[in-house]
Amino acid sequence: MSAKKPREIVVQRAYDEPTPHDGYRVLVDRYWPRGRSKDVLKLDEWARELAPSAELIHEFGHVPERWDDFRRRYLLELAAAQPRERLRALLAAAGARRITLVYGARSETQNQAVVLREALLKA
Numbered sequence: 001m002s003a004k005k006p007r008e009i010v011v012q013r014a015y016d017e018p019t020p021h022d023g024y025r026v027l028v029d030r031y032w033p034r035g036r037s038k039d040v041l042k043l044d045e046w047a048r049e050l051a052p053s054a055e056l057i058h059e060f061g062h063v064p065e066r067w068d069d070f071r072r073r074y075l076l077e078l079a080a081a082q083p084r085e086r087l088r089a090l091l092a093a094a095g096a097r098r099i100t101l102v103y104g105a106r107s108e109t110q111n112q113a114v115v116l117r118e119a120l121l122k123a
Helices: 054-060 064-078 081-094 112-122
Strands: 009-013 024-027 099-103
Touching (some): 024 081
16 A cells, blocks of 8 residues: 655745646735746746735734744634635645745745645645
C-alpha cells in the first residue's frame, strides 16, 4: 500500500511571473496588488475572505518583530468556523492540482501566504 502523497502548496509573490507549473493560482491578499492586472496574474480565484483582517494587517505593518504575534493571531482567525469552511472549499476547488498562494508583500518569509499555507496543510 502506498502512502498518500502530501498536497503541494507553494507561495509566490504577485510580482513574479506565473509559470505553467503553478497549478491552481489563488490571490490571498485583502487588497489587489498594485500595478498587476488580472491577465498578468492568471488567477483561478481571489480568496480575499481568507486574508488577515484589516486590523491585523495594520497592526502587523510588516514589522519583523511583530511576526510571531501576527502569525499566532492570523491562525486564530483562520480557526473560526467560516474560514475553516472556506479553506476546505479552496482545497476542493483545486482538486489534486498544486496550489500556488499569490501574495503582494515584499517579505518572502513573513507574509500571510506563509501562514495560510500552514493552515491549509493542516486542513
